Amino acid sequence: MTEEDAQAQPRVLIVDDSRMVRASIAKQIRGSFDVREEADGEAGWQALLVDPTIELVISDIGMPKLDGFGLLERIRASRVARVHELPVLIISGDEESDAREKARALGANDFITKGIGSVELLARLQSLLTLASARRELEQSREALAAQSPVDPVSGLVTPAYLHWHGTQEMSLARRRQAAISAMVIQIDDYEALVERYGGHIAGLVTRKLSKILSTKVRKEDTVAQLAAAQFAVLSPSTDIDGCGAFALRLRRTIDKMVMTYRDERIRITISAGLANSATDSVESLSRLIGVAVQRAVAGTSAGGDRVIAHEGEVDATTIGRFSRLPVSIDHALMQLRSGADAEVWGRGRDVINTLLPLFELIESRLGCGMPVESLRQFAQTRPDDEPAERPESSNN
Structure with a gap:
């Protein structure tokens, strides 16, 4: 047998204080x-630590220094996955039922007697190796799925990779429907000073608090991800700058009211938000859209923080109405209605009506059916002070 053949074969570690038993099993x-x-068990344990090619262990029970039970216990308690998952066969006599029971409780996979035949021994070894290989493949599949999971296990938000993938799809959909998509980047002002004053652990708790607030405030169709330690992005399909700005202002007020204490000291934070819109800013790629929003968020922090910045400068309650209202996706609104999200559609009722007004005017001009076009126009041109208007209760006639 060549050295390459030996390396290609699975390696078995035989641990037994009897040289004759080791030689017999090795020959088989x-x-x-x-x-x-x-x-002995101690030498076997050291071999497992330094030899990553070992795929299976055959161990006697009664040995000096460290017996088979001790070796098995160390293997199953190991934090090294390669060692912890190793198949272990215990060499046991037929009369040693108590010993077998103890070994099984400690995690032994199988038992062999010292007089076992070659065919049966080889079959058991191959069976255990096949099972171990299947388990490794399953674990690798689980790890791969976890790596591709759209949810970040720390923040509870979607991962940046998923944000980019999903956002790219939304951008393409918006272009086909001649609609727009908005991006908002939110960052904690003076985050470095927060870390320096309270430490990274407390700063991380503040960041997680903000991520929870974001996850509860956004709409179902919005997508939120954490881009950096103190920076988040929100993608909002079929949303104009007015809607994005109003949300940013509400979020800023929520953060201002947030109470967090550490060692009897109140922790105060402010946020700055940068807004961008695919139509208003004439951008075609998601990376560019988020990049513009990032630049504006950074500009808000640099200007002193606690600011919302859009394409025309700083946004406040008096300037939201200045921004042009963009058409909403009627297809998207209809899809929401079919899914039962009436309140969310009515929350954008003014934008929906504003988008449909040309159609209403055409219908009225051709049919003269008495559509209240002027009343709808006046309603669409007014803005709610803060929260979207609630849909009035309908009465059954």
Whole structure:
């Protein structure tokens, strides 16, 4: 057998204080397995730590220094996954039922007697290796799925990778429907000073508090991700700068009212938000859209913080109405209605009506059916002071 053949074969560690037993087992399996031998449990344990090629362990119970039970216990308690998951066969006599029970409780996979035949021994070894391989593949699949999960386990928000993928799809959909998509980047002002004063752990708790607030405040169709330690992005399909600005102002007021204490000291934070819109800013890619919003958020922080910045400068309650209202996606509104999200559609009722006004005017001009076009126009041109108007209760006639 060449050295390459030996390396290609699975390596089995045989641990037994009897040289004759080790030699007998090695003779039976050599040709199908590469063999390493150790004379006691302590030597076997050291071999496992330094030899990552070992795929299976055969161990006697009664040995000096460290017996088979101790070796098995160390293997199953190991924090090294490679060692912890190793299949272990215990060499046991037929009369040692108590010993077998104890070994099984400690995590032994199988038992063999010292007089076992070659065919049966090889079959058991191969079966255990196949099972171990299947478990490794399953674990690798789970890890791969976790890595591709759209949810960040720390923040509870979607991952930046998912934000980019999903946002790119929304951008394409918006272009096909001649609609727009808005991006808002929110960052904690003077975050470095927060870390320096209270430490990274407390600053991280503040960040997680903000992520929870964001996840509860956004609409179902919005997507939120954490871009950096103190920076978040919100993508809002079918939303104009007015709607985005109003949300940013509400969020800023919520943060201002937020009470957090550390060692009897109140922690106060402010946020700055940068707003961008695919139509208003004439951008075609998601990366560019978020990039513009990031630049404006940074500008808000640099100007002293606690600011909302859009394409025409700082946004406050008196300037929201200055921004042009963009058409909403009627397809999207209809989809929401079909899913039962009436309140969310009515929350944008003015924008929906404003988008449909040309159609209402055409219908009235051709049919003269008495549509209240002027009343609808006046309603669409007014703005609510803060929260969207609630849909009035309908009466059954």
